[in-house]
Amino acid sequence: MNGIESPTVFWLLVALQFFGVSCGCAVRLSEGSPLQGIGQGVFFTALALMGTATVAALAVGPGVWLACSAALAVMVLTVTCDFRGSCIYPAG
Numbered sequence: 001m002n003g004i005e006s007p008t009v010f011w012l013l014v015a016l017q018f019f020g021v022s023c024g025c026a027v028r029l030s031e032g033s034p035l036q037g038i039g040q041g042v043f044f045t046a047l048a049l050m051g052t053a054t055v056a057a058l059a060v061g062p063g064v065w066l067a068c069s070a071a072l073a074v075m076v077l078t079v080t081c082d083f084r085g086s087c088i089y090p091a092g
Helices: 007-029 035-059 064-080
Strands: none
Touching: 007 035, 007 064, 035 064
16 A cells, blocks of 8 residues: 555544544543543543554554654653643742
């Protein structure tokens, strides 16, 4: 294969990438709320799906795996970064 043969596969991968990144944002926004546990479960499921899609995208065509792996990295960074207003170097 020299690229994506089916537009369905392309749009499925795009939808999965948006779903994964939005799950990462939702988990970060739900921190401390009663929905945090549910959000984390959905996020870990999306993380596993994105990892599987990244490996499967290697067989789809050249360059397709790059978008999936970038979305995977953005998911992980979104969840682990602290977006609160704290400084890098605290005063004192």
